[in-house]
Amino acid sequence: MSHSDEPSTFQGRRPGKGDPLLGTWLDERFLIEERIATGGFGAIYRARTADGTPLALKVLHPTLTGDPNMVARFQREGATLTQLHDPHTVTTFAVGETAEGVLYIAMELLSGESLHDRLERERLLPWQTAVAIARAVCSSLAEAHALGVVHRDLKPANIHVENRGGSSLVKVIDFGIVKIARGSAIDDGQELTHAGHMIGTYDYMSPEQIVGGECREASDIYSLGVVLYEMLTGRRPFAKLTSPAGMMTALLTQTPQPPSVLAAIPAALDRIVMRCLEREPEHRFPSVIELAATLGRVLAQRPTSREEVTAVHPVLGAAHAEAATIARRTPSAGGGDPDGSAGGAGVLPRGIARRTPSAGGGDPDGSAGGAGVLPRGIDDGLLRARTERDPDAGFEAGATRRRCPGSSA
Structure with a gap:
């Protein structure tokens, strides 16, 4: 690597105009x-x-290096990302300081x-x-x-x-304001958010988060419920x-209308979303593993259209899509719905959706068995640092090809 004799903020080649790092x-x-990207x-x-x-290089602004809290958050993000190896989490190669x-x-x-x-372009x-x-x-x-x-x-x-490779791969990014549970394996002992302080994006916050309460796994489930509702x-x-202020009042006093009022979706999916959006954390899904399994049962019950086939089986779906019927069948009235409830079609009255799925029978994850229940990788081997999972399993074919490089700021 050649070095310039001209002074600059960093050792290296001649800086670009307007940005000393370029x-x-x-x-x-x-x-x-x-x-x-900038932020x-x-x-x-x-x-x-x-x-x-x-x-991609995420660089903390030089003016923030004198802020101990910002430095600690940035270092925590890097330390956290190096511990995460799921194929649906952005991969981190190195964390450093010059x-x-x-x-x-x-x-x-x-x-x-x-x-x-994508939602800006397609709306839903x-x-x-x-x-x-x-x-x-x-x-x-x-x-x-x-x-x-907690994200x-x-x-x-x-x-x-x-x-x-022709299939979509989802990546979760930006772990900049994560909450680390005390006593966890990666706990750094620092409390960076004071009690009563709101942190996050209020449009997607859970009720407990918007009032500055303690964020736990259920808070992420609520936020994912908002994202799913929007999709x-x-x-x-x-x-x-x-x-x-308006959002806080609504979250604490109102119940959103079910997504089925605005879109044609299976009744079971309607109840899943509303359970994610329960005001009380203990009334939501107990874990994202159970949420994923329940969503998987909705997909597995209705492999009818081309997109449904490729969503459950991206390889087989592409090969056999022409053989799939396009007709959208409604779930059968008998046998219970895939969200774990015993009812038939239709939205449950308010309050009934707070029940947890019945225990007993099925696999350890609470499912009734069968293919397409859990995304590959959510299993007993989840905590292994490296896996042999297929990162493309469980996603629709034909992702957009418009280039928008880099991670979010």
Whole structure:
């Protein structure tokens, strides 16, 4: 690597105009080529290693290096990401600090688009696609929750959809404001959020989060419920509210209308979403693993259209899509619904949806068995650092090819 004799903020090649990092070798390891995103914390750059491997660099803004809280959050994000290896979590290669005190996180360079951008373009998604994306997010969160990590900022902008070999691969990104459970394996002993302080994006916050209460796994489940609601209907549950105060009042006093009022979806899926959006955390799904299993049963019950077939079986679905019937059948009245309830079609009256699925029978995850129940990887081997899972399992074919590189700021 050549070095310029001209002074600059970093050792390396001549800085680019307007940004002292452009064209430099960060930490003498990564050549910064382009700034692809900016935010209050700093910026994300497209970079490459000496052997030409492309990657994304998240760099803390130099003016924030004097803020102990911001530095601690950035370091916590890096430390957390290095412990997460689920195929649906953005991959982190390195975390470091230059001799000049610049903090950075080196991650995989994403080339698809955020779910936010996709919803901006398409407004809403087929329910099968929405369920597939939600199950992928569950896979990422399951590993994080098992390590004591609560994301706290789950929203469409932090869910990325990649095109990998003709299939879609969902990636959860931006673990910048995670909550680490005390006593967990990666607990750093620091309390970065004071009691009563609201942190996150209020449009997707749970009731307990918006009042500054304790965030646990159920808080992420609520946020995922809001995202799922938006994917299904094209709007958030309380979309007309534009202020944190108004949102807080609504979350604490109102029940959103079921998504089936706004979109044609299976009754079982309607109840799943409303259970995720329960005001009390203990009335939501007890874990993202159970949520993923329940969503999987909705998909497994109705393999009819081309998209449903590819959502459950991306390889077989593509080969046999023409043989699949396009007719949308309603669930049979007998035998119970795939959300774990015993009722037939239709939305449960308010309050009844708070029941937990009946125990007994079936697999340890609470399912009744059969293919397509859990995303591959949510199993007893979840905590293994590296897996042999197929990251494309459980997603619809034909992802968008519009390029939007890098992680969210």
